[in-house]
Amino acid sequence: MRRLRPMTVRARATLGASSVVAIALAIAALSLLGLLDANLLHNAESDAEAQATGVAQLAQEGRLTPLLPPTHGADFLQVVAADGTVLSASQNLTGRPAIVDRRPSTPGTIFSTWDIGPLGEEHRQRVVQVTTETGGGLVTVYAGTSLRDFDAADATTTTALVVGMPLLLLTVAAVTWWVTGRALRPVEAIRAEVAAISDRDLHRRVPVPQTHDEVARLAVTMNATLDRLDASGRRQRQFIADASHELRSPITVLRTQLEVALAVRDPAAWPELIGGALEDTDRLQQLAADLLLLARIDAAEPLPARPVDLTELVGEAVAKRRGDRLPVHAELTPGVRVAGSGLWLTRVVTNLLDNAQRFAEREVTVQLRTVEDGRLAVLEVTDDGPGIPPADRERVFERFTRLDDARSRDHGGAGLGLAIARDLAVHHGGTLTAEPAERGARLVVSLPIHLPADESACPSR
Structure with missing residues (x-):
């Protein structure tokens, strides 16, 4: 059967x-x-x-x-x-x-x-x-x-039905076969084109019929999917190239320092050489951790649906920065709670503070408040540094992006901090943007407030 x-x-x-x-x-x-x-x-x-x-x-x-x-x-x-x-x-x-x-x-x-x-x-x-x-x-x-x-009427009607019904049935089958074939012809063209596309031909697109029907919408959706795959492939290749470039520099420096340490016979010079090697090792370790975190974010790992006291989290992150080169002034609204991962939200705040400390001249300001009748939490981190040009307010969130490459390297940045912070904010259903400021840079994180009705099903942080 x-x-x-x-x-x-x-x-x-x-x-x-x-x-x-x-x-x-x-x-x-x-x-x-x-x-x-x-x-x-x-x-x-x-x-x-x-x-x-x-x-x-x-x-x-x-x-x-x-x-x-x-x-x-x-x-x-x-x-x-x-x-x-x-x-x-x-x-x-x-x-x-x-x-x-x-x-x-x-x-x-x-x-x-x-x-x-x-x-x-x-x-x-x-x-x-x-x-x-x-x-x-x-x-x-x-x-x-x-x-x-x-x-006579019964016989005539029966004869007409016996002869006419098969003819009508054959006509319906033939018309259905022809119409279905014409309707599915674009689908076959789409299938053949998709079958011919390999991982090296993601720039190719399927033909879109001029019928404006479900098949046309299918072709448009398929092309949109191919666009996303192509863009994802390009981002992945660019990410690999950038990661290779970023890893190559500290590895090269580390190798040079070790070779010098091996060649120098004076024990008095060894602490300085070993200290430099440890600094590059820390840089490699931090870069590897950032790359691993980006891979986890790209894999769209599900977030734990736990309420997080964002006020307490930001306060703890600011308290740990007392030894930084510049003071951090915090204005925090109490009782602001969001849903998500406390560890990842701490990473967002830490990356924003690191970025602000890297470029600030005298101080860093952190503000936490609620807007839209308490439905949205807004975290602002402001510094009084050189600021971000309007044309670069989106580019700073791209991976391995440095507006001043030489200065960023001197400050130890790999160009991943803001990219990781934005990805984590988006993963929590929020946004991270660079907003205009009178002086310096102003980075704003917006996150949906955790509703109290949901707390019965979720343990507190």
């Missing part, structure tokens, strides 16, 4: 449409034949009943004649007494015995209808029996009408 099942969408659509039409045609044909038969039979019975009732009225009045004249609506008439004597009949039944052996025994009028065999004709007859009481006893009137029109 599985082998016989149609495998293509085109075949399944054709089979489904043909099956539905076949069922609908069968129901319509049966309904049509039933209605036609019922209507013709009702007309025949009505005519015969009217004639039988009229003859029965004549019998009651004693005006019955031996020969009944032909009338419209009845092919034959016969009047039979209770003892089986034929009292009157139409010309085609003259001299014939009663057409029915059974005699009604109940006075009154009885209407009954049944089929009898042909009376010298090749068509069936529908007979109406009317029994009535007269002065001479019970009299039964039989009126029959031919069903030739009924049989």
Whole structure:
């Protein structure tokens, strides 16, 4: 059965449409034949009943004649007494015995209808029996009408349906096959193009049909997916190149220092050489940790849905910066809570403070408040350094980006701090932007407030 099942969408659509039409045609044909038969039979019975009732009225009045004249609506008439004597009949039944052996025994009028065999004709007859009481006893009137029109109409309709239904069904199947093929032709073109695209051909795009339908939207969506894959591939290659470049410099310096330390025989110079090597080792370790964190963020690891007291978290991060070269002034609104990872949010605050300390001249300011009726937490970190040019306010969040490469290297930056901070903020459903400031740089983090109703399901930080 599985082998016989149609495998293509085109075949399944054709089979489904043909099956539905076949069922609908069968129901319509049966309904049509039933209605036609019922209507013709009702007309025949009505005519015969009217004639039988009229003859029965004549019998009651004693005006019955031996020969009944032909009338419209009845092919034959016969009047039979209770003892089986034929009292009157139409010309085609003259001299014939009663057409029915059974005699009604109940006075009154009885209407009954049944089929009898042909009376010298090749068509069936529908007979109406009317029994009535007269002065001479019970009299039964039989009126029959031919069903030739009924049989002819039934045969003609049946023949037309037997011939027309398969033709209509074949027409529906052919049209469905053709229309489905035309509709799926762009899908096949899309499939063939996607199958031909390799990891080195992500610049290629699938054709978009001019139909403005679901297939066209599928092609647009597919091209958008390819755009994202292409951009992701380019970012990955650029990231690998930048990471290789960033790792190469400290490794080269470390190797040089170790070679010098190995070559120098003076023990007095060893502490300075070893100290420099340790500094480059720390730089390598920090860079490796940042790269690992970026990889985890790119992997879209799910966040723990725990409430975090952002006020307490920022306060602790600021308190740990008391030994920095410049003071940090904090203005924190109490009780600001967000949902997410306390460890990652601490990293956001730490990276912003590191960046501010790197470029500030006299002080760093941290502000935490709520906006939009308490639905949004806003954290601002401001320094009084050289600031960020308007054209570079988005570029500073790109990975391995330094606005002043030489100065950044002197300050120990690898160009990953702000990129990591933005990625972590976005991962928490928030944003990180560089906003205009009167002097220096102003970095603003916006995070959705954790609703108190959710705390029942989540433990506190």
